[in-house]
Amino acid sequence: MANRELLSASQRCMYMLMGCFLAITLTDSMLQVSGSTTSAAACFSGLFIFGDSLVETGNAAVAFPARFNKTTQQAALSGFGKAAVLAGTGVRFSDVGDFTARALGLSPPSAYLNRNQSSQLSTGTNFAVGGSTVLDDYPTGSLSDPNFLLTRTPFNLETQIQWWRDLKSQVNFKATDGQLPPVNESLHFVLMGATDYLLQYSSNFSQHQVLASVPFIVNRIAKSLEELHVYGAQTVVAVNLPPLGCTSAFLSMFPGNSEDYDAYGCLKTVNTAILRHNQKLFRAVSRLQRTYKSMSSFVYADFYKSTYDIVENPEQFGYDKAALLKACCGVGETYNFSQTSTCGGTWVSDDGVEDQVPACGYPSSRLTWDGFHFSESVARTAVMNFFQEKHVQPANGLVPNYCKPNFASFQQDDAVVPETEP
Numbered sequence: 136m137a138n139r140e141l142l143s144a145s146q147r148c149m150y151m152l153m154g155c156f157l158a159i160t161l162t163d164s165m166l167q168v169s170g171s172t173t174s175a176a177a178c179f180s181g182l183f184i185f186g187d188s189l190v191e192t193g194n195a196a197v198a199f200p201a202r203f204n205k206t207t208q209q210a211a212l213s214g215f216g217k218a219a220v221l222a223g224t225g226v227r228f229s230d231v232g233d234f235t236a237r238a239l240g241l242s243p244p245s246a247y248l249n250r251n252q253s254s255q256l257s258t259g260t261n262f263a264v265g266g267s268t269v270l271d272d273y274p275t276g277s278l279s280d281p282n283f284l285l286t287r288t289p290f291n292l293e294t295q296i297q298w299w300r301d302l303k304s305q306v307n308f309k310a311t312d313g314q315l316p317p318v319n320e321s322l323h324f325v326l327m328g329a330t331d332y333l334l335q336y337s338s339n340f341s342q343h344q345v346l347a348s349v350p351f352i353v354n355r356i357a358k359s360l361e362e363l364h365v366y367g368a369q370t371v372v373a374v375n376l377p378p379l380g381c382t383s384a385f386l387s388m389f390p391g392n393s394e395d396y397d398a399y400g401c402l403k404t405v406n407t408a409i410l411r412h413n414q415k416l417f418r419a420v421s422r423l424q425r426t427y428k429s430m431s432s433f434v435y436a437d438f439y440k441s442t443y444d445i446v447e448n449p450e451q452f453g454y455d456k457a458a459l460l461k462a463c464c465g466v467g468e469t470y471n472f473s474q475t476s477t478c479g480g481t482w483v484s485d486d487g488v489e490d491q492v493p494a495c496g497y498p499s500s501r502l503t504w505d506g507f508h509f510s511e512s513v514a515r516t517a518v519m520n521f522f523q524e525k526h527v528q529p530a531n532g533l534v535p536n537y538c539k540p541n542f543a544s545f546q547q548d549d550a551v552v553p554e555t556e557p
């Protein structure tokens with residue numbers, strides 16, 4: 136097939152939401168669903184996810200239909216979890232949770248606020264909401280920013296843990312009832328904090344202020360991780376923050392002088408704060424590992440390293456080095472990102488024509504999809520790493536007792552022919 140045809144075909148899909156990816160993924164998704172009951176090789180019988188948009192699968196659009204307007208954001212959100220979107224689990228900002236579910240042989244986790252049948256809970260659920268923060272004390276203006284990329288939602292980590300506790304007390308959580316998987320045999324996946332740092336930088340906090348906030352953010356996360364243990368979780372994975380200083384959104388919103396960029400073009404200040412956060416989180420998780428040694432397993436997963444590996448060696452991972460840091464879906468100089476014309480919205484071209492913000496033909500050539508949220512291939516790589524004992528501590532944390540993760544449906548969901556840049 137000619138490159139041209141491929142580009143236009145996937146671009147069409149982008150706007151139709153449903154469509155061409157069905158043919159590629161349906162067989163595997165069906166196999167996944169029919170094999171979703173716990174088998175001898177299954178690692179965990181359920182999956183519960185807590186976080187912000189980096190792991191969310193549709194809660195924000197349910198909670199705030201006008202702000203996360205389904206119609207206008209459709210194109211933006213269709214970049215993620217195409218197989219899952221087709222399976223009816225809704226618009227989303229991320230497919231990290233879908234890949235995690237696939238690795239576990241489970242069907243994609245429903246969005247907690249979007250479920251309407253208890254059967255949708257039988258393999259767990261996703262509590263993550265786009266725009267959620269660990270801490271609450273941010274400028275009130277940040278709550279009402281009309282730009283959804285900078286929108287904060289009021290469902291912090293504590294609230295999400297409370298939802299989990301409420302849910303456990305409301306439904307009978309024996310696996311045999313098909314209601315909720317036993318939490319002691321489920322994986323609890325926590326990835327939050329990115330929105331906290333985005334809000335601080337976009338509120339013009341100084342680097343000193345941002346660094347000073349790190350202990351507060353991490354301590355609150357650590358408290359939540361411990362709470363999960365106290366209320367019955369036995370496996371809790373704390374995922375660290377990815378290099379936000381390499382995302383098109385941060386790069387275009389917070390530009391620096393030449394000395395502010397590392398050898399790969401990422402923002403050093405932002406990544407310094409993120410690394411500080413990660414280091415502190417690692418120590419907190421290590422403490423929990425020691426404290427609850429025989430009772431619970433706490434796992435640290437290094438999303439930063441998994442993603443930064445790609446930044447250091449884009450070609451080795453099949454990315455386009457020249458376009459790596461440009462958003463796939465977006466308009467704007469240098470990084471293909473503009474705060475006023477984000478993916479899913481419209482823009483006015485030089486000749487005055489208003490049109491949908493365009494997307495590139497091969498999302499997996501880029502680090503991010505829409506500037507802020509990582510492309511599907513970054514998510515796929517991270518989850519494969521974690522389930523293959525790479526960038527995870529302890530190494531077998533996600534594959535206890537020699538269970539076998541399931542990578543059968545991990546093939547590329549989007550076109551596999553690299554795009555030629557215009």
Ligand SMILES: *[C@@H]1O[C@H](CO)[C@@H](O)[C@H](O)[C@H]1NC(C)=O
Binds near residue numbers: 201
């Ligand atoms: C979404 O936005 C479109 C166009 O701006 C509008 O017509 C529609 O009513 C909105 N839908 C919701 C649920 O707010």
Ligand SMILES: *[C@@H]1O[C@H](CO)[C@@H](O)[C@H](O)[C@H]1NC(C)=O
Binds near residue numbers: 223249250251252
């Ligand atoms: C809720 O249930 C109805 C009927 O079973 C179904 O058509 C609809 O898609 C479901 N909605 C969600 C969000 O799952």
Ligand SMILES: *[C@@H]1O[C@H](CO)[C@@H](O)[C@H](O)[C@H]1NC(C)=O
Binds near residue numbers: 319320
């Ligand atoms: C989980 O809890 C149930 C009910 O208390 C118990 O029967 C089961 O053995 C526990 N599983 C593990 C792995 O501890």
Ligand SMILES: *[C@@H]1O[C@H](CO)[C@@H](O)[C@H](O)[C@H]1NC(C)=O
Binds near residue numbers: 337338339
């Ligand atoms: C942050 O600083 C920029 C540049 O000085 C300014 O345009 C913007 O309004 C400021 N934002 C806030 C939230 O103060």
Ligand SMILES: *[C@@H]1O[C@H](CO)[C@@H](O)[C@H](O)[C@H]1NC(C)=O
Binds near residue numbers: 468470471
């Ligand atoms: C941004 O992406 C669109 C779609 O791929 C493309 O048409 C445009 O040329 C890109 N702009 C830049 C500066 O990369």
